[in-house]
Amino acid sequence: MTTALEKTLFDELEQLVLIDPHTHINPLSAPSETLADILGYHYYTELAHSAGLEKSQIEEEGLDPKTKVGRLIEKLADLDNTIQVSWLLEICREFFDFQDDRITTDNWEALYDTAQQKFAQEGWEQHVLQHSKLEKVFLTNDFDDPLEGFDTNVYIPCLRTDDLVFHFLKKSVRNRLNEASGIEVGDATTFREAIGKLFSKFVEKNVKACAISIPPSFSPAKVDAGAAAAVIKRTIRGQRLTSAEQEMLSSFVFWTIAEHCQEHKLPFDLMIGVNRRVYESGVYQGQDLFDKRVSLIQYQQLFNAFPDVTFPISVLGSTSNQELVSYAWIFPNVVTNGHWWYSNIPTYIELDTRSRLEAVPRNKQVGYYSDMYKLEFALPKFRMYRQTLARVLASDFVEKRGWSEEQALSLGKQVLRGNVESIFKV
Amino acid sequence: MTTALEKTLFDELEQLVLIDPHTHINPLSAPSETLADILGYHYYTELAHSAGLEKSQIEEEGLDPKTKVGRLIEKLADLDNTIQVSWLLEICREFFDFQDDRITTDNWEALYDTAQQKFAQEGWEQHVLQHSKLEKVFLTNDFDDPLEGFDTNVYIPCLRTDDLVFHFLKKSVRNRLNEASGIEVGDATTFREAIGKLFSKFVEKNVKACAISIPPSFSPAKVDAGAAAAVIKRTIRGQRLTSAEQEMLSSFVFWTIAEHCQEHKLPFDLMIGVNRRVYESGVYQGQDLFDKRVSLIQYQQLFNAFPDVTFPISVLGSTSNQELVSYAWIFPNVVTNGHWWYSNIPTYIELDTRSRLEAVPRNKQVGYYSDMYKLEFALPKFRMYRQTLARVLASDFVEKRGWSEEQALSLGKQVLRGNVESIFKV
Amino acid sequence: MTTALEKTLFDELEQLVLIDPHTHINPLSAPSETLADILGYHYYTELAHSAGLEKSQIEEEGLDPKTKVGRLIEKLADLDNTIQVSWLLEICREFFDFQDDRITTDNWEALYDTAQQKFAQEGWEQHVLQHSKLEKVFLTNDFDDPLEGFDTNVYIPCLRTDDLVFHFLKKSVRNRLNEASGIEVGDATTFREAIGKLFSKFVEKNVKACAISIPPSFSPAKVDAGAAAAVIKRTIRGQRLTSAEQEMLSSFVFWTIAEHCQEHKLPFDLMIGVNRRVYESGVYQGQDLFDKRVSLIQYQQLFNAFPDVTFPISVLGSTSNQELVSYAWIFPNVVTNGHWWYSNIPTYIELDTRSRLEAVPRNKQVGYYSDMYKLEFALPKFRMYRQTLARVLASDFVEKRGWSEEQALSLGKQVLRGNVESIFKV
Structure with missing residues (x-):
């Protein structure tokens, strides 16, 4: 069980401003530009592939970002137990106003579009x-x-x-x-x-x-x-x-x-x-x-x-x-x-x-x-x-x-x- | 501690009818025929032997089932901490009306006999x-x-x-x-x-x-x-x-x-x-x-x-x-x-x-x-x-x-x- | 969380008189003679060294016990998370009337002196x-x-x-x-x-x-x-x-x-x-x-x-x-x-x-x-x-x-x- 003490300590630790000592960020393009940058993280592509999605569906030449996201979302139900998908949900809630408890074939397009608006906002990186x-x-x-x-x-x-x-x-x-x-x-x-x-x-x-x-x-x-x-x-x-x-x-x-x-x-x-x-x-x-x-x-x-x-x-x-x-x-x-x-x-x-x-x-x-x-x-x-x-x-x-x-x-x-x-x- | 939530989930999972995807069952003789089939599972014989029982006591030629069980029971007190013995107790409680909290040299014969009656019942396998x-x-x-x-x-x-x-x-x-x-x-x-x-x-x-x-x-x-x-x-x-x-x-x-x-x-x-x-x-x-x-x-x-x-x-x-x-x-x-x-x-x-x-x-x-x-x-x-x-x-x-x-x-x-x-x- | 049951069991186990089946005790000099015998246990010297204390500071020839303890104490703050330092605190509380929650550069000398008095008492080993x-x-x-x-x-x-x-x-x-x-x-x-x-x-x-x-x-x-x-x-x-x-x-x-x-x-x-x-x-x-x-x-x-x-x-x-x-x-x-x-x-x-x-x-x-x-x-x-x-x-x-x-x-x-x-x- 999560105790009150644990919660207090977590809340305090959440306040701490961080230095992240190891990333693969491209400083010239640090935040995502589409949801495909997020769903395209190897954790999601490899897990979706492992769960049965053909590699060709993910890495097709000339694939546009939205189609790619749509295809990955179709496999998401098989991955929703993974901690990696819990990161994805947390990102969508914290940054893209997402409020449902799962990302599904029904709600992903609205999410995609909201995310697009956010990415386009001035000062997104900041x-x-x-x-x-x-x-x-x-x-x-x-x-x-x-x-x-x-x-x-x-x-x-x-x-x-x-x-x-x-x-x-x-x-x-x-x-x-x-x-x-x-x-x-x-x-x-x-x-x-x-x-x-x-x-x-x-x-x-x-x-x-x-x-x-x-x-x-x-x-x-x-x-x-x-x-x-x-x-x-x-x-x-x-x-x-x-x-x-x-x-x-x-x-x-x-x-x-x-x-x-x-x-x-x-x-x-x-x-x-x-x-x-x-x-x-x-x-x-x-x-x-x-x-x-x-x-x-x-x-x-x-x-x-x-x-x-x-x-x-x-x-x-x-x-x-x-x-x-x-x-x-x-x-x-x-x-x-x-x-x-x-x-x-x-x-x-x-x-x-x-x-x-x-x-x-x-x-x-x-x-x-x-x-x-x-x-x-x-x-x-x-x-x-x-x-x-x-x-x-x-x-x-x-x-x-x-x-x-x-x-x-x-x-x-x-x-x-x-x-x-x-x-x-x- | 076991929480109420854990208990609820366990009770629900217990209802699920199963397919067991790996066993060594002999389909022509699937259930036990005597308690020696149960106590003779290698977990009990090897643990009893490990705890000090001579192999010859367990694998003596022509050993009748009841004597074999009796010998293994004598060593059971040294094994009662093991999870394997907890399976045994659970079997005895679920299938043979056993109600004590340990199987001992005092109560095993009654258990053996009850088990014999159960095994002999029509439709035991079902x-x-x-x-x-x-x-x-x-x-x-x-x-x-x-x-x-x-x-x-x-x-x-x-x-x-x-x-x-x-x-x-x-x-x-x-x-x-x-x-x-x-x-x-x-x-x-x-x-x-x-x-x-x-x-x-x-x-x-x-x-x-x-x-x-x-x-x-x-x-x-x-x-x-x-x-x-x-x-x-x-x-x-x-x-x-x-x-x-x-x-x-x-x-x-x-x-x-x-x-x-x-x-x-x-x-x-x-x-x-x-x-x-x-x-x-x-x-x-x-x-x-x-x-x-x-x-x-x-x-x-x-x-x-x-x-x-x-x-x-x-x-x-x-x-x-x-x-x-x-x-x-x-x-x-x-x-x-x-x-x-x-x-x-x-x-x-x-x-x-x-x-x-x-x-x-x-x-x-x-x-x-x-x-x-x-x-x-x-x-x-x-x-x-x-x-x-x-x-x-x-x-x-x-x-x-x-x-x-x-x-x-x-x-x-x-x-x-x-x-x-x-x-x-x- | 520590449950009441855990506490009860611990209290009972604490009463048990023990035989310690493996130590490196010198039977001619079994207890410590100075706090340096305690702080000189390799756990503290190696952890202090690992945390940045020069080996020469610890193993200097002719180093008197009190100076050695003083040098190790200076590093103790970097080690206070370790379970080994928790043993040290427990020793000081149980045997040397120590009551603070940390051993620091401020309180160690009093501790050292108290310990010296204890070691010198008749029957310390018993x-x-x-x-x-x-x-x-x-x-x-x-x-x-x-x-x-x-x-x-x-x-x-x-x-x-x-x-x-x-x-x-x-x-x-x-x-x-x-x-x-x-x-x-x-x-x-x-x-x-x-x-x-x-x-x-x-x-x-x-x-x-x-x-x-x-x-x-x-x-x-x-x-x-x-x-x-x-x-x-x-x-x-x-x-x-x-x-x-x-x-x-x-x-x-x-x-x-x-x-x-x-x-x-x-x-x-x-x-x-x-x-x-x-x-x-x-x-x-x-x-x-x-x-x-x-x-x-x-x-x-x-x-x-x-x-x-x-x-x-x-x-x-x-x-x-x-x-x-x-x-x-x-x-x-x-x-x-x-x-x-x-x-x-x-x-x-x-x-x-x-x-x-x-x-x-x-x-x-x-x-x-x-x-x-x-x-x-x-x-x-x-x-x-x-x-x-x-x-x-x-x-x-x-x-x-x-x-x-x-x-x-x-x-x-x-x-x-x-x-x-x-x-x-x-």
């Missing part, structure tokens, strides 16, 4: 930010993102490095690096210089973190300088690498990035455990899954080698949470970071939150990030987290441990916002 | 089915089961394929296949024909699913036709296979069965994760355990290769549940199926149910099956599930998400029964 | 034992511990075997064995004799268990006698061993110890899953972590080979708990043992306790041990467990299964104390 109590929003930027045309104090750059670490074999990626850095990479030395250039540029643009998502099999290791030089040369020359060499290449790039994080005192967000393209015929962004047989012991060498780099860590599987709790409890440079993707549902958020609050120093926990692509999603996602957090604070701290409401709230605010400020220096 | 609200019951049939002598509309055949996939090296299994199919298997072509014959025969007999239990190490892969032909030939000739060849043989048989599931539009139940004969001196059926280091990524190729085959999946360890939730959320052909064996206790049922209801489309979840060997077990096992389901619906849907009781009940009924009908087309 | 309701306390003894100078009926010896199994390659360990056993170990035969001598000596001193902590990679196997003889010889000669030979050596030593446990009918506590020195720059005892990719299947051969040896098993990760439950449910010689280290927090204790009480015979569960280094910690740690146990008994047994309070209490007392007596024969 309205969404304010109504969602969002002060700042971290981005996910390609290494060659120009970072132009927006206020980097509100939309804070974060250097995403997956392409460099895992796709440097691709000529297109190497060309992008050459162009973005202004350096013709020919060997390990020029490679390092090019990475340095990227960091300098991002630092000028107020970057506050570096980030990467990592498959379960990866285990970063320091690569011997000679071996690194050789493998970089072979890569540049377009020679085929063995899988051991490819791993060495990834490790070398990863290590080089970690060194630059150290130099620039940037936290390095590790999002550990995703296998890409597991379901190859899946919808866009709905193809990735995981292998739970991954351990943070794979990062032992890294955590020891970079004591001055803070690693905010997200794990894809809840079965990895206890390792994360334990590593954050022992390693000064390991920080727990949010509830990622397949773990971002209340069942797992609650378990993971309880254990973190019980065993990780309170200054080392980033409670939540939205991971959103469109601004409207911050509100329901953070609300889901705030409800869970309020429940855990009420039960585990006030009721069981005799804390005052103020003490519990102060802990809640620290993991929701305070630590984002102190850990990312924002 | 009584158990009706009182348990069971309309149809899926079976587990050997591939050479004659499927004769019972109503396949009530006792629905399910083709069990463990022997074919994992024991085709045994001459006895190959002989059984030859006989059951009427085809002398000599190569890959005749093997495929023989499998085809089995499927045709089962389809004639109203088969509604194919099923298999799988060790944690297995990862099915498509085998090259030439290699398959060679390995089948070596097998038929009785030649020794390397362990790589044995794996190839299992993969080839498995793949062939999946192809026939596709042809006949039969769901293929995968029960993933059991190691057989881990405790070799254990009692009958009480020797199997698991290795939690298993991942659904091992089925990536299979799920991609057979988009038209529905795979209802059971996992043995609760640590595999989040993978199951995530794979069912992404792959259209992956369905969650019940709470299997070592995960079939309320602690894990509750966690697993909560996460499934939060993240898997509602039309892709088979809530529960009894896995029973004797009819009397459906009632307490389904009741345990209905209690947990009622709790989750009350808490997560009505209280936290504001659903009406009707909406919550409708979700409960769908996972309990509706999806069994739609997924198994029964 | 007071702590009585106030904590501790009747007997198991120790952790090096194999060459003289076991002199204390009452082995209160402080019960336990033979710890990590050094022998995992460090027999070290000359210092071999010398210690020669000295402790009075046998010059030169081959497998004399090795076995030396181990026999240790056991005889420990048995004379009232030893009640053998114990070992084990890395996740270890899988004990019976070693062929010839191979064992060879590897022991090479070891004694100081020759370098391959990693396969090292594993064989560890397996041989382990197996030999298990054989002696069998001979002397001693339980063999296995504490499975710890990797040592993962964070090499960590504080003393704050360097160990785990790799959750471990399975009890690694112990299949052991459990089958020693049916007469009881193995009380602790797992480091909660993700291993279901395996433990299942193995204890099947193997007569596997017993669940407490909540170890990284799993010793209420979130995991609750989950693990619920599943154990639901599926493991009640006579095969050792509920809890303190793992303490100083006597004062038994009270808050056991209290944490008793609270969780009371909650689970109230909810799962009285409310959901209709047990009487007496029946639930009797189960609670059995796992808290009764089984310690019967399993360790104490």
Whole structure:
């Protein structure tokens, strides 16, 4: 049952203005433009596809937004149990005056049209930010993102490095690096210089973190300088690498990035455990899954080698949470970071939150990030987290441990916002 | 605490008439004949043995049923905390007029005798089915089961394929296949024909699913036709296979069965994760355990290769549940199926149910099956599930998400029964 | 919410006088001597270090106790959410008349001084034992511990075997064995004799268990006698061993110890899953972590080979708990043992306790041990467990299964104390 105490704590937490420490927002087009931007979020397209909607119905070329929404709505009844659809309802209620308890084939068109009017209103972006109590929003930027045309104090750059670490074999990626850095990479030395250039540029643009998502099999290791030089040369020359060499290449790039994080005192967000393209015929962004047989012991060498780099860590599987709790409890440079993707549902958020609050120093926990692509999603996602957090604070701290409401709230605010400020220096 | 809402939902769910989608019932002898059939369920024999009863006491040759029950009862006090013993009590109360709160060395003989009278009553089987609200019951049939002598509309055949996939090296299994199919298997072509014959025969007999239990190490892969032909030939000739060849043989048989599931539009139940004969001196059926280091990524190729085959999946360890939730959320052909064996206790049922209801489309979840060997077990096992389901619906849907009781009940009924009908087309 | 029933059960459980079946108490100096003994517990030093306190601040040579406490207190505010700090507060309230709700830089000196007065009181050790309701306390003894100078009926010896199994390659360990056993170990035969001598000596001193902590990679196997003889010889000669030979050596030593446990009918506590020195720059005892990719299947051969040896098993990760439950449910010689280290927090204790009480015979569960280094910690740690146990008994047994309070209490007392007596024969 929801207790009065839980409700009080939730209401207080709802007042807190936030900094969202990880999103995929495009700062040049932050809010949605049609309801298709919202229903087109991969959660809805992949769930609708999983429930039986043909991919071709969703990704048909030239499909207009309203038709796309109409098709997805037809499958919504099969998904209405999911927490993701509860986010959708919450968005429609908070932003589009929706009042029914379900979105159906009967009422969606009116909803679509109301939403269109809202999107077209002057100042919609500001309205969404304010109504969602969002002060700042971290981005996910390609290494060659120009970072132009927006206020980097509100939309804070974060250097995403997956392409460099895992796709440097691709000529297109190497060309992008050459162009973005202004350096013709020919060997390990020029490679390092090019990475340095990227960091300098991002630092000028107020970057506050570096980030990467990592498959379960990866285990970063320091690569011997000679071996690194050789493998970089072979890569540049377009020679085929063995899988051991490819791993060495990834490790070398990863290590080089970690060194630059150290130099620039940037936290390095590790999002550990995703296998890409597991379901190859899946919808866009709905193809990735995981292998739970991954351990943070794979990062032992890294955590020891970079004591001055803070690693905010997200794990894809809840079965990895206890390792994360334990590593954050022992390693000064390991920080727990949010509830990622397949773990971002209340069942797992609650378990993971309880254990973190019980065993990780309170200054080392980033409670939540939205991971959103469109601004409207911050509100329901953070609300889901705030409800869970309020429940855990009420039960585990006030009721069981005799804390005052103020003490519990102060802990809640620290993991929701305070630590984002102190850990990312924002 | 059990809330009034939970109680209301439970009472409603208790009214629902069920189709049990996985059991080991022998349709020619479905109910128990003595209390030894009930106390002889491996849960009681293995727990009693684990608690200290010698295997020889339980499996002595020529042991009469009443003596066997008496011996097991002596150990019952050490097991009365287990949920399995709570099923036993529930059976005795519901079917044998038992009214004490424990079964003891003092009261068991009266119970035994009452049970004997009940079993001997005319129409006991119908009584158990009706009182348990069971309309149809899926079976587990050997591939050479004659499927004769019972109503396949009530006792629905399910083709069990463990022997074919994992024991085709045994001459006895190959002989059984030859006989059951009427085809002398000599190569890959005749093997495929023989499998085809089995499927045709089962389809004639109203088969509604194919099923298999799988060790944690297995990862099915498509085998090259030439290699398959060679390995089948070596097998038929009785030649020794390397362990790589044995794996190839299992993969080839498995793949062939999946192809026939596709042809006949039969769901293929995968029960993933059991190691057989881990405790070799254990009692009958009480020797199997698991290795939690298993991942659904091992089925990536299979799920991609057979988009038209529905795979209802059971996992043995609760640590595999989040993978199951995530794979069912992404792959259209992956369905969650019940709470299997070592995960079939309320602690894990509750966690697993909560996460499934939060993240898997509602039309892709088979809530529960009894896995029973004797009819009397459906009632307490389904009741345990209905209690947990009622709790989750009350808490997560009505209280936290504001659903009406009707909406919550409708979700409960769908996972309990509706999806069994739609997924198994029964 | 804490219900009245929960409170009643807790109050009753609090009355129970205990035998603590695993600690690191030094019986010659069992209680703390200064508050630095309490704040110096690795939980506080490692958490303070994790939260940002330099190791040099904590482990400075010649640091006096009061200064050390003062430095740790400065970091306490960052850790006050942890359950470990709640133990500290409870100790201060129960033993040192502390009444504030936090220990701060303002009030710690008065606390320090009060504690000093208490420690200096006559009979402090007896007071702590009585106030904590501790009747007997198991120790952790090096194999060459003289076991002199204390009452082995209160402080019960336990033979710890990590050094022998995992460090027999070290000359210092071999010398210690020669000295402790009075046998010059030169081959497998004399090795076995030396181990026999240790056991005889420990048995004379009232030893009640053998114990070992084990890395996740270890899988004990019976070693062929010839191979064992060879590897022991090479070891004694100081020759370098391959990693396969090292594993064989560890397996041989382990197996030999298990054989002696069998001979002397001693339980063999296995504490499975710890990797040592993962964070090499960590504080003393704050360097160990785990790799959750471990399975009890690694112990299949052991459990089958020693049916007469009881193995009380602790797992480091909660993700291993279901395996433990299942193995204890099947193997007569596997017993669940407490909540170890990284799993010793209420979130995991609750989950693990619920599943154990639901599926493991009640006579095969050792509920809890303190793992303490100083006597004062038994009270808050056991209290944490008793609270969780009371909650689970109230909810799962009285409310959901209709047990009487007496029946639930009797189960609670059995796992808290009764089984310690019967399993360790104490």
